[in-house]
Amino acid sequence: MIYLLSAWSSFLDQADNFFLTCPFKYLTGIDCPGCGFQRSLIALFQGEWKESFQLYPPTVPLLITFMVAIPANYLSKGNSDKLIKVLYLITGSIITISYFFKIFTAHTHS
Numbered sequence: 001m002i003y004l005l006s007a008w009s010s011f012l013d014q015a016d017n018f019f020l021t022c023p024f025k026y027l028t029g030i031d032c033p034g035c036g037f038q039r040s041l042i043a044l045f046q047g048e049w050k051e052s053f054q055l056y057p058p059t060v061p062l063l064i065t066f067m068v069a070i071p072a073n074y075l076s077k078g079n080s081d082k083l084i085k086v087l088y089l090i091t092g093s094i095i096t097i098s099y100f101f102k103i104f105t106a107h108t109h110s
Contacts, residue, residue, distance in 0.1 A: 028033045033099040058091065065091045074099070 019039070024032040036056035044051040044059055052059055065087045072080035 031102065033095050058095045061091045061094050098102075 022035050024030070025035055034056075036051055040052045040056035040059040043049075043055055069080075069084045069087050072083055080103060
């Protein structure tokens with residue numbers, strides 16, 4: 001068990017070597033609405049909740065949405081449409097607000 005935890009910790013420490021490059025940011029130099037998710041997810045897996053939130057605030061709402069919506073869609077046979085739509089609406093709103101906040105306040109952090 002200790003070996004597995006050690007291997008997991010080692011993987012998380014080197015995970016940034018495997019990050020995918022954002023094509024939008026690569027082409028334009030501007031963050032997309034999803035930029036920061038990978039690093040935020042790794043920080044969350046490492047137990048660094050505050051850093052995860054600072055890197056990308058919608059990480060936890062996105063994970064909750066997927067953990068609820070995917071099983072609900074398959075297990076309830078179409079009876080969860082309203083729940084899924086509400087989750088998508090809330091999570092999409094959080095992503096949009098977070099993105100605009102990042103874009104319009106980025107110049108004040110420099």
